Amino acid sequence: MAIINAKLPLTFDAERLVEDASRFQADEWVPHFNIHNYHGEWSVVPLRAVKGAGLAIFPDPTAAEGYVETEQMGRCQYVPELLAAFECDMETVRFMKLAAGAHIKRHRDYALGLEDGLCRIHIPATTNPQVEFILADEPVRMAPGEAWYLNVNNYHSVENRGTTDRIHLVADCVVNDWLRTMVERSAQ
Numbered sequence: 001m002a003i004i005n006a007k008l009p010l011t012f013d014a015e016r017l018v019e020d021a022s023r024f025q026a027d028e029w030v031p032h033f034n035i036h037n038y039h040g041e042w043s044v045v046p047l048r049a050v051k052g053a054g055l056a057i058f059p060d061p062t063a064a065e066g067y068v069e070t071e072q073m074g075r076c077q078y079v080p081e082l083l084a085a086f087e088c089d090m091e092t093v094r095f096m097k098l099a100a101g102a103h104i105k106r107h108r109d110y111a112l113g114l115e116d117g118l119c120r121i122h123i124p125a126t127t128n129p130q131v132e133f134i135l136a137d138e139p140v141r142m143a144p145g146e147a148w149y150l151n152v153n154n155y156h157s158v159e160n161r162g163t164t165d166r167i168h169l170v171a172d173c174v175v176n177d178w179l180r181t182m183v184e185r186s187a188q
Contacts, residue, residue, distance in 0.1 A: 002113055002114070003113075003114055003149070003151060003183060003184065003187045004135060004136045004138070004150075004151050005135055005140055005149060005150050005187075006148070006149045006183050006187040007142075007146060007147075007148055007186060008121070008146075008147040008148065008182055008183070009185075009186060010085055011146065011147070012085075012145045012146075012147065013078065013145060014125055014144030014145035016077070017078060017079070017082070017123065017125035017144075017167075018125050019077070019078065020077060020078050020079050020095075021045070021095050021097075021125050021126075021167050023076065024045050024072065024095070029041075029043035029095075029097055030043055030044050030045070031043050031044075032096075034107075037104060037105050037107050038102060038104045039102060039103055039105075040101050040102025041097065041098070041102050042097070042098050042099075042102055042104055043096075043097050044094045044095065044096050044097070045072050045094060046072060046093075047069065047070055047072055047073040047076065047079060047093045047094055047095065048068065048070065048073060048090060048091070048094070048171075049067060049092055049094075050065075050066075050092075051065040051067060067090070067091050067092065073093070079093070079169065082123070086121075086171070087176075087178040087179070088174055088175070088176045088178055089173070089174040089176075090171050090172065090173050090174065091118065091172040091173075091174065092170075092172045093169070093170070093171045093172075094170055095125070095167055095169055095170075096168050096169075096170050097165050097166070098160045098165065098166045098167075099165050100160055100162055100164055100165055101160065101161070102160050103157070103158065103159040103160065104157055104158040104159075106134075106156070106157040107155065107156070107157070108153060108154060108155045108156065109152040109153065110153065111153070112152045112153060112172065113153040114151065114175055114179075114180060114183055114184075117175045118172055118173070118175065119149060119151070119172070119175055120149070120151075120152050120171070120172055121148065121150075121172075121173055122142060122148045122150055122168045122169075123147050123148075123168060123170075123171075124142045124143060124144045124145070124146060124166070124167070124168050125144060125167040125168065125169060126144060126164065126166060126167045127143070127166045127168075128160070128162035128164045128166065129162065130160065130161035130162035130163075131161070131166045132158070132159045132161070133156070133157075133158045134156060134157050135150055135151075135154055135155075136151075136154040137155070142168075
């Protein structure tokens with residue numbers, strides 16, 4: 001049976017993540033490409049993307065030239081240090097903001113579970129008690145600085161009923177023995 005989610009045994013400095021996210025002006029946050037899947041502001045700052053694709057914000061299985069850090073990553077002081085804690089390769093890395101009052105409709109992503117060899121890790125920088133993240137029909141409560149494996153092959157939705165933005169650092173990680181073992185142990 002596939003693991004739905006797992007709080008990983010990694011903790012990061014949420015204040016330093018917020019500092020990095022605050023380095024970007026409002027017009028540098030790119031609206032999420034799937035415009036039919038949300039209401040309000042759901043935006044992204046790409047920190048690692050497909051080589052040559054500029055501001056692409058999604059993993060691309062056909063990316064022949066691989067992934068590279070963006071100019072935006074060069075402005076971050078803490079994110080590179082945080083990512084060094086992960087003993088695995090990464091494809092995309094980005095800040096993702098769900099503004100106050102916005103919501104992401106129920107949907108699912110494809111081939112982004114541990115069993116697919118590529119999985120998504122969320123690290124909240126900011127959140128509030130009125131953020132509701134539903135994954136496989138169950139709420140997932142993530143606190144700033146925590147690291148979570150989320151199997152987004154399952155249906156999920158997010159609603160920010162609060163008055164502050166929710167910002168997560170989101171990394172699509174290539175599954176190796178280190179990552180698989182950590183996720184499996186954390187899920188037990």
